[in-house]
Every structure is written in C-alpha cells, then in structure tokens.
Amino acid sequence: MHARHSNWEQCFRERSLITEKKILPYITPSFQVTSETAVAEMGCGEAGNLRPFLEMGCKATGIDISGTRIERARKFYADHPQKEKLILIAADVFSVFPEQTGKFDLILIPDTLEHIQNQQEFLTHTIKFLRPGGKIFLSFPPWRMPFGGHQQMCENKLLCKAPYFHLLPKHLYIGALKLLGEKSYRIQELMAIRDTRISIQKFKFLLSGTQLKIEREDFYLINPAYKIKFNLNTRKLPRFLNIPHLRDFFTTACYYIVS
Numbered sequence: 001m002h003a004r005h006s007n008w009e010q011c012f013r014e015r016s017l018i019t020e021k022k023i024l025p026y027i028t029p030s031f032q033v034t035s036e037t038a039v040a041e042m043g044c045g046e047a048g049n050l051r052p053f054l055e056m057g058c059k060a061t062g063i064d065i066s067g068t069r070i071e072r073a074r075k076f077y078a079d080h081p082q083k084e085k086l087i088l089i090a091a092d093v094f095s096v097f098p099e100q101t102g103k104f105d106l107i108l109i110p111d112t113l114e115h116i117q118n119q120q121e122f123l124t125h126t127i128k129f130l131r132p133g134g135k136i137f138l139s140f141p142p143w144r145m146p147f148g149g150h151q152q153m154c155e156n157k158l159l160c161k162a163p164y165f166h167l168l169p170k171h172l173y174i175g176a177l178k179l180l181g182e183k184s185y186r187i188q189e190l191m192a193i194r195d196t197r198i199s200i201q202k203f204k205f206l207l208s209g210t211q212l213k214i215e216r217e218d219f220y221l222i223n224p225a226y227k228i229k230f231n232l233n234t235r236k237l238p239r240f241l242n243i244p245h246l247r248d249f250f251t252t253a254c255y256y257i258v259s
Contacts, residue, residue, distance in 0.1 A: 008046060008072055009076070011045075011046065011048065012046045012047075012048040012072075012076050013048065014048070014225075014228050014229060015045070015046070015048025015049050016048045016049070016051040016052060017228045018049070018224070018225045018228050019048070019049045019050075019051070019052045019053075019110075020051075020052040021227070021228065022224035022225065022227070022228070022234070023049070023108070023110065023137060023139075023224075024052055026137070026218075026224075026255055026257075027106070027135070027137055027257065029216075030135060030215055030216055030257045031105075031106060031135045031257070033053065033056060033058065033106065034056070034057075034058075035056060035057030035058060036058075037053070037056075037058045037059075037105045037106055038058065038059045038061075038102065038103070038104045038105050038106075038131075039053045039058050039059070039060050039061070039104060039105065039106045039107070039108065040060070040061040040062070040063065040101070040104040040106075040107050040108070040129060041060075041061070041062050041063070041107070041108040041109070041110075042063055042093050042107065042108070042109050042112060042122075042126060043063070043064055043065075043093070043109065043112035043115070043116070044062030044063060044064045044069075044070075044073070044088070045064055045066070045069045045073070046069055046072045046073045046076060047060075047062040047064075047070075047073040047076070047077070047086070047088060048076075049108055049110055050062055050086065050108075051077075051080075054077075054080065054082045054083075054085060054086055055082065057082065057085070058085070059085050059087075060085060060086050060087070061086075061087045061088075061089065061101055061104070062086070062087070062088045062089065063089045063091060063093050063096055063101075064088075064089075064090060065090070065091065065092045065093070066090070067090040070088050070089070070090040071090075073088050074088055087101070089101070093122065093125065093126075094121075094122075094125060097128065098128050098129050101129065103129055103130065103131045103134070104129050104130060104131060104134060105131050105133075105134045105135075106134060106135055106136075106137070107126060107129060107130060107134070107135075107136045107137070108136075108137050109126070109136060109137065109138045109139075110137065110138070110139045111139055111140060111141070112140075113138060113140045113198060113203070114140045114141065114143070114148075114193065114196060114197060114198045115192075115193065115196055116196060117195075117196055119196070119198065119206055120206045120209050120210065123206060123207070123210050123212060124209075124210050127210060127211060127212065130259075133259075134259065135215070135257055135258070135259050136212070136256075136257070136258045136259065137255075137256070137257055138254075138255075138256045138258065139253055139254060139255050139256070140198055140203070140253075140254055141223070141251075141252060141253055141254075142198065142199050142200055142247075142248040142251050142254065143166075143194075143197035143198060143199055143248070144164075144167065144199065144248040144249045145248065145249065145250065145251055145252050146163035146164055146249075146252070147163060147166075147252075148166060148197065149165070149166020149167075149190060149193060149194060149197075150166075150189075150190065150193050151165055151166050151190065153186065153189065153190065154177070154182055154186065154190075155181065155182060155183070155186065156180045156181055156182060158180065159176075159177070159180055159182070164249075166190070166194065170191075170194070173190075173194070174187060174191070177190065199245075199248050200219070200244070200247065200248055200251065200254060201244060201245065201248075203254070203256075207258065212258045212259065213258060213259060214256060214257075214258055215257045215258060215259055216255075216256065216257040217254065217255070217256050217257075218236060218254070218255045219236065219237040219242060219247060219251040219253075219254055220234060220235065220236055220237060220251065220252055220253045220254075220255070221235045221236065221237045221238065221241070221250055221251070221252065222234055222235040222252060223252040223253035224253065224255070225253065226252070237250060237251055
C-alpha cells in the first residue's frame with residue numbers, strides 16, 4: 001500500500017492542493033466562484049477538497065457516509081479561521097435532503113461516483129440540491145484504466161504496483177489476492193469497487209437517464225492529480241486514443257462539468 005493511503009493528513013493536504021491547482025482552474029471558465037458561492041461535496045471524506053473554497057469565503061458543506069472520516073475532517077478544520085462557514089454531515093447522502101442543507105451553486109463529486117451503488121439514483125438525488133444555473137463538477141477513473149481497481153490499496157508490494165491486474169476474471173482476481181496475502185477486509189473493499197465500476201460510456205448512459213447535460217468533458221492520459229501526488233505533468237489523452245471503449249484503457253481521469 002502506498003504510504004499516502006494510510007496518512008490521512010497527507011491525503012487531506014493533497015486533496016486541498018489538487019482542488020486549488022487543478023479543479024478550481026478547470027471549473028472557473030464555466031462557473032465563477034465568489035465568496036457568495038454555496039458549494040457542497042458529496043462523499044467528501046476528510047473534506048480536503050473544500051478547503052480552497054472555504055478560504056475564498058464560500059459557504060461549504062461536506063457530506064460523507066463515514067462518521068470516522070467526518071470526525072477527522074472536524075479535527076483538521078478545528079483551528080481554521082473560516083470554520084464557521086463549514087458544515088460537515090456524517091450520513092448516507094440518500095438520507096439527506098435540501099430542506100436540511102439548503103441548495104448549492106456548485107456541487108463537487110470528485111473520485112466518488114465509482115464507489116457508489118445505484119449511480120443513476122445518486123445523480124438524480126444530487127440534482128435536488130442544485131440551484132437554478134448551478135453546476136456540478138465530476139471526476140472519476142474509468143474501470144479499465146491501469147489502476148481502475150484501486151489496487152494501489154493492496155498491502156502486497158507487487159500487487160499495489162501492478163497495472164491492469166484488476167481486469168482478471170473475478171475468480172482469478174480473488175484467487176490471486178488471497179494467494180499473495182491480501183487480508184479479507186481488503187479483498188472485500190476491492191470487490192466492492194469492482195461491483196460499482198464505471199466506464200465513460202456507462203457514465204454517459206447514466207446521464208441520459210437524468211436531466212443533467214454535459215457542458216465540458218476532458219480525458220487525461222496523465223491525471224491532473226498526479227502532478228501533486230507524483231510530480232508528473234498533466235497530459236490530455238491524445239486524439240488517436242480517444243476512441244469509445246479503447247480510451248477507457250488509457251484514460252486515468254475524466255473531468256466533467258454538467259448542469
């Protein structure tokens with residue numbers, strides 16, 4: 001397992017920098033963020049993505065099903081000068097409604113959709129929180145990309161660096177994980193990710209069943225987040241690889257603005 005996956009403070013800092021340096025500049029041409037902007041993140045974890053917005057004076061709300069992660073977020077923000085503008089909610093997003101939180105100008109769903117059951121229902125539910133004229137930023141790694149199975153979470157030093165390993169048939173995948181010493185809880189986590197996997201075409205199909213429309217989409221051969229995590233320069237997917245289905249194997253991140 002890479003050290004960053006067990007170092008929550010490092011993850012928090014990285015998420016803050018990724019949003020500041022990559023996500024905010026991506027959003028800005030489509031939506032001007034000001035101190036009057038109400039922003040929410042669905043599946044916020046430790047809420048690192050919200051820090052740049054909070055520091056701009058925005059009212060920020062984070063929702064996550066993990067009470068443990070929300071408690072960490074509260075600790076990270078305990079001394080923040082704008083903490084009064086931050087609301088953190090530990091709950092399944094399906095149990096939260098706009099009557100409780102208000103509506104938002106901007107909703108963030110970064111690297112979350114690939115972990116969610118009932119993805120179309122989730123998108124439809126999210127629309128309820130959006131003000132007229134509001135935008136949603138989404139990002140996700142397609143399942144077929146080199147590390148789309150999140151195998152970097154593995155304890156085994158070989159598996160955590162093995163690209164495309166997760167594309168083995170399910171019984172072979174589980175068998176190899178067991179053979180190489182992965183613990184049962186880790187295997188369950190990896191199988192949950194396999195069960196909720198998403199492709200670019202599946203995402204577009206999901207959108208077609210909602211009121212959401214794509215305003216902007218970009219595919220990356222080198223994920224913008226890798227600049228912060230690994231000091232690798234961002235690179236968009238070359239045009240010759242941007243072929244439906246084929247592109248899923250080479251796209252390490254998809255960025256979308258939808259409304």
